[in-house]
Amino acid sequence: MSSLSGDELEIIVICILGAAIGLYLFCTGFRELKVKRTIQNTPTSKINTGAVGTNVEVKGRVIAEKDKLVRGPISGKPCAIYHIEIQKWDKDGEADSRPSSISFDPLKKHTWRRGRWVTIGSYFSDDGFYIDDDSGANAMVLVEGAKVHRDGDTVNYECSSHQFSGMDAELYQSLKKSRKKIGSFKLKDTTYLFSKDYHFREWCFVPGEELYVLGYASSNLKALRPKKPGARFFVEAKKMIRKNKDLQNKLDSNRDGKLDYYELERGAQLLAKKLATKYSEKKLEELASKTKMVFKKEYNYPFVISNRHEEDLVSHVGKMAALKIWGGPALVIGCTIYFFTSFFH
Known part of the structure; x- marks a missing residue:
């Protein structure tokens, strides 16, 4: 049995990869179709009654x-x-x-x-x-x-x-x-x-x-x-301040045109807290009491x-599902035809 040439090996790899992608698209297309039908069949609810x-x-x-x-x-x-x-x-x-x-x-x-x-x-x-x-x-x-x-x-x-x-x-x-x-x-x-x-x-x-x-x-x-700002947030805050001129100007409390050690440390602490949390503790308590x-x-x-809008979303998901469901098998068939015509012509 003669060994395969480099071009023949490349053709085999391309055909196998293309067929695998086609099968993947076909399967994910049905998942997209399921999402579309779920959107259509699920009525919009109010949060307090969902x-x-x-x-x-x-x-x-x-x-x-x-x-x-x-x-x-x-x-x-x-x-x-x-x-x-x-x-x-x-x-x-x-x-x-x-x-x-x-x-x-x-x-x-x-x-x-x-x-x-x-x-x-x-x-x-x-x-x-x-x-x-x-x-x-x-x-x-x-x-x-x-x-x-x-x-x-x-x-x-x-x-x-x-x-x-x-x-x-x-x-x-x-x-x-x-x-x-x-x-x-x-x-x-x-x-x-x-x-x-x-x-x-x-x-x-x-x-x-x-x-x-x-x-x-x-x-x-x-x-x-709220998260407590750890060392990682503090280090990131310092780096951001050193690279951002606007932040440096805001933190320059004595207006001498440069940040001294204490201004940098104080600014880094404030920025680290902001990096570490999204809502204040008071706001989180208020939100938690109303979360359904x-x-x-x-x-x-x-x-x-x-x-x-829901209609636009349904249309978009439906088109993607159809493209995958029909395009996947087409890719598999195309790769199969290419394989046989390359080796058995």
Whole structure:
């Protein structure tokens, strides 16, 4: 039996990978279809009357304290919580389900390049937030594992991996703080030769914004207690102050144009407290007394957060389901035909 050539091995790998992706798309398409039907079949409830222990759908406004807002690391926009999505440029496009595209890249000497942006990770700025629908009760939304569907523009930032240490300071600190949440992404400079292009997308959830939440509603009413700022927050606060001229000016109490040791220490302590907590202790006690349900990710239950109208959300999820259910088998068939025509023509 003769050994396979390099080109033949490449064809086999491509066909196996393509077929596996097609099967994955087919299976996830049915999950998307299940989410669509769940949205359609679950009536919108008021928080104070929703039945805990099952799927619940509510609409409510984001609760936030004005002096506890965070800043979007890319936009600088004050918000209750932000969501960052990390994408990597894939010039081959084998790992993504979207159609291949040809993109004009001004960073690459004004040339056209073939490929696509592939999402490799995402994270929220903290554990979650509260929503209120004027029913006399509120709900806690623990965002880990939620599928986010948003209307409105994102704020974007692009950077190559050999330039990570020189990226915007606030985004760098945000990524560093959340490094355990973002999977395979590594915030580490590479050499120029092995550099990869990355795209960071930011969504902000602003105070008072109306959100649609669908998910498993638990009756576990443990409030988010304020965290005591530890050494990690203190070190991060110092780094942020040293890199941010606006913060330095605010903390320069004697107005001599520079921060002395005591001004830096005092400022770092104040900033560390702000980094460590989202709601004041008084506000948390008030919210806990009115909390009827807690939304969180549960196995085999959809978990969706969206600012879209329900009809638009159903349409979007339905299109994605149809694309995967029909596109997956088409990809498997295409890879199978390519395999046989390559070896048995």
